[in-house]
Structures are given as C-alpha cells and as structure tokens.
Amino acid sequence: MTIPNHQSDAQPRALRDPQNTARGLEESLLQGAPIYTEAELCEATGATSAQVNDYWQTLGLPNTKKEARVFTQADADAIKSLLDLAEAEQFDHRTLTSLIRSAGHTAERLALWQAEALVEHYAHNYGWDDARARQEFLSEFERMHTVFAQQMEHAWRRQMAALVGRWFVEFGPEKGVTRGPGQLPLPRAVGFADIVSFTSQTAKMRSSELSDFVSNFEAAARDVITRAGGRVVKTIGDAVLFIADDPHTGAEVALGLANAGRSEEMKDLPQVRVSLVWGRVLSRFGDVFGTSVNLAARLSDEAKPGTVMVDQDTAALLAEDPSFALIAHDEREIQGLGSIAPVQLQHAYKPGQS
Template sequence: MAEQAGTSVEEARLFWHTLGLPTGEAEAVAYTEADAQALRRLHEVAGRYEVSPRTAVSLVRAIGHTTDRLVLWQVEALVEQLAERHGLDDVSARLALLDRLGDIVPVLEDQLIHAWRRQLAAIAGRFAAEFGSARVEGPGEDELPLARAVGFADVVSFTRRTAELGPHELAEFVQQFEARARDVVTAAGGRVVKTIGDAVLFVADDAVTGARVAVGLAHAFRGTESPVRVGMVWGRVLSRFGDVFGPSVNLAARLTDEAQPGTVLLDEATAVLLAAGPRYTRTVLEGREVPGLGVLRPVLLDEA
C-alpha cells in the first residue's frame, strides 16, 4: 500500500492507526487499491497545500473518530430493528444484518456524503455571517477565539433511573433522550456539540438563542420521568476536535450540577446580557461555595 501511494511504510502505518484501524500482520494481505488511493490523495494534497503533518493527522483522526461512532450507531440501530421486527435474538440479528449490508451500504454512503456537504455549507454560512464584516473585531491576544453561549442539560438521577432497565429499555431511554434533546436544540437555533449518555452539550451564536435553547430543554422534559437540569453561560471558547473548551464550558457544567430538576441556571454576567429583553425572568439566588470557583451566585432563568 505504501509503495502504491508513494509514501513510506511509516506514513502508511500512521495513516491507518490515525483512522482508528488495527494494523495486520506484516505479511497479511489486508489492504485494497482504494486504501492506497486514499493515502496517495492525502499525501499529494498535503504536499501541494503545505499541510503540516500535525494538521494532516488531525484531519484523518477526525474522520476516523467520527465514522467509527457513526458506523457503530447505524449498525446497532439496524440490529435492534431486525431483532424487533423478526423476533430474533441479538446474535441472529447481527448475522441477518451481514446478509443485508450489500443493499444497505450504498444508501447510507449517499446519505453520509449528502449530510457532510450540507453541514459544510452550513458552517461556511455561519462563518460568513459572523466574520464577514470588516467591522467585526477579533478576540484579544489572550482571549479564546469564539464568543458562544454554551450549556449543558443533564438527566436527573440517571444512574438510579436506569439501574433496573434491560438492554432494550436502556437503549430506548437513551435514544429518546438524545433525539428529543437534539430536536429541541436545533429547533431553537442552537447546535449539539455532543451527547454523553445522560447529558447534552450545546452551543449557540448569541446569548438570547442560548437562553431559548436552555429554557426549551428544561420545559421539554419537565413533568416526565427524566427531567433535566440546565446550566448556560455566555463566554469565549476554543473549538477543537469537534468539541469546545474553556472556562465558560466548565462554569456551565458546574451550574448544571447546582440546578434543580426542570430549571435553568445562569451566571450573573450572562443574566445581565438578557436583561434588555422582556422574554425571561431572572432570579438571583443565594451565593454558594462551589469547589474550584469560590462563591457563586447563580441566576434562575425562566420564561416571563
């Protein structure tokens, strides 16, 4: 494969490992012409546009990490569907899926390419809207680059509520939570960064949209068997590896821990940004000692 791609064996091995795939025995016939072509194109483009090895590895790792999770998600969903529809046990459902992959793969592949292109167009549009004006001032030298509303929604007592669920019931619970949370976030104008079983991390491009997402999540699960508590902060973040980082992310997580079921907590600075609008009520709560943050005075947010 390295010879056909015009690279060294070390580069080929790094490419394969970065995709998250195991390397076979030295003499194993484990690679295809398509593998060599993918590596060759990456090598050629990296050289043409002077892409650093670090950046090339990051790009390939993004693909490997995302597609690994995507394939697992899709396969498990199809296995579950076959088991339910045909009354199969788990092993039989997985074998049945193998028989059907030839028909399923082209459809999933087309959908993946279509979705990727649409997501790329969407982010290009957001960049143009946010940074296209010459009057937009960038962050200070010591500031994180992106100003965002960032928040968490966390299922209350997730471990206790799911301890007695069987595999099917647990899968149904997590799937319903993720689907409903994503629907609320996107309908309100936010974006889901990631889900972590019992929690969702979201961002929005302005504080008002962030508040709309946060309150929407709290209300969507209020009165259900899986209420959520929400924390939301406006601040600057670093976006890397499909995730966001920074003090505001940590603060939003701490506020989520402090919130009661079905409620939204803000920090005082974010509450001030929302003061001009009549849409929400803001109630300053008693200060409390939060490990690592000192005394914190959360603000309870709700619709007016």
C-alpha cells in the same frame, strides 16, 4: 412495539457460506479486492512506509503484516489524494494527523451506531435474539451500504455548508477581528442539560429499556436544541452539551429543554436540570473547551428540576432582553470555581398568559 403476525414467524437468512459471504461483503464495502502489500502500496502512491503506517493507525485500524495483501485501490487513492493535498497546502504533521483522526473517529462511531441500529431493528421487528439479529445484518447489509455511504457524504456536505455560512456571517471581512489578547477564539453560549435522577430511574431497566431511554432522550434533546437554533456538541450518557451563537438563542434553547418534558410532543424528554453560560471557547476535535464550559457543567448541578441556571455575567446580558425574567439566588461555593451567585432564568410573564 407489536409484531405483526406475518412477521413473527420470519427466520433470519442462513449464512450458508460464511467465509465467502464475509469476503464478498468486505470487497463490496472496500470497492475492490485487496491487491497491495505495504511495499506495493508505497510504490503505487509515492508514500513512505512511515506515512502509510501513520495514516492507517491514525484512522483507527489495526496494524497489518508487511507482507500481507490488505490494501485496495481505494486505499491507494485515498492516501495519495490526501498526501498530495497535504503537500500542496503545507500541512504540518499535527494538522494532517488531526484531519485523519477526525474522519477515522467519526466513521468508527458511525459504523457501530448504524450496525447496532439495524440489529435492534431486526430484533424488535421479528422477536429474534441478539445473535439471530446480527446474523440477519451480516446477510442483508451488502444491499444497503451504498445508501448509507451516500447519506454520510450528503450529511457532511450539508453540515459543512451550514458551518461555512455561519462563519461568513460571524467572521466575514466586514466583521473585523474582535478577539483580545489571550482570549479564546469563539464567543458562544454554552449549556448542559442533565437528566434528573438518572441513576435511580435506570437502575432496574433491562438493556433494551436503557437503550430506548437514552436514545429517546438524545433524539428529543436534539430536536429541541436544533429547533431553537442551537447545536449539539455531544451527549454524555445522562447529559447533553449544546452551544449557540448568541445569548438570546442560547437562552431559548435552555428554556426549551427545561420545559419540553411538560409537552405531549416531547414526552420522551425526561425532566432535566439546565445551565447556560456566555463566554469564549476553544473548538477542537468536535468538542468545546474553556472556563465557561466548566462553569456550565457546575451550574447544571445547582439547578432544580425543570429550571435553568445562569451565571451573573450571562444574566447581565439577558437582563436587557424583555423576553426573559431573572431571579437571583444566594452566593455559594462551587468546587474549583470559587464563590458564585447563580441566577435562575425563565421566560418573562406576559399579561394574558395562563
């Protein structure tokens, strides 16, 4: 990025009083000053000391000294409202722990992601080193955080509404229960897209170049997946794990990823090997588990760059769809999964196509 001349001489705002700046930013983020010790928080909320400590640790925050005033009114409100809900709904300890951990884990990753994105913005726009960029973040974040908090709530509401909508379609009363004994609960298309030659491509990159490479890959892959109707489960360095609700959509996602790097619009998406498996999965902790996930991970290793591999059962389902063509490959041993004959998936050739 070219830095405009009028910006190149900009200087980060000095933290004239770092202690007061930090205190003010903390109180602004926490919506008030710390006013409770642990004992006082228990009295204000009706929680036990064990409940307060469990909540705090499960949220991913460091232990506090019992006599220290570290808890705010917002902390008290959050703990009381959650414990009231847990009592009303009869949540057991496992359920309550999972709900708290989901918020804490997501918020911790989100906070770091957003802070680093802003630091990178200051460093790139003004040509500052990392330390100067972080100083600017500390100086300026107080005027921004309300917007980020609003965006987080809005995104959560939108994502939850989308999930509810999908579940009404899939599990509404008219659908009935179609799960057999011992089966995992969710039928899903699961796939991986792995960057080709990731290690050799990134071995000589500087940290900023590596950051751009990984973030560009993730952004481009997410665009392809969501446009085709799939959903990103997670990114794992040089790979992305995705799911879709039916085999056809899963196939379109997989082929979209395999072919995207050839288009000018998606030139930031490096060449990938892609897999797809239809099967049942268990969804927990924002992730998916099951034999089909393991098989998809292995099949991506069997694919050539820019191609999609599926298993025979998935191929049998897609064979009924005239949109796709399937090419059988020789049977081979795949460690941990036995003998498998992968099938290459591609779009069916239509007369008039170049």
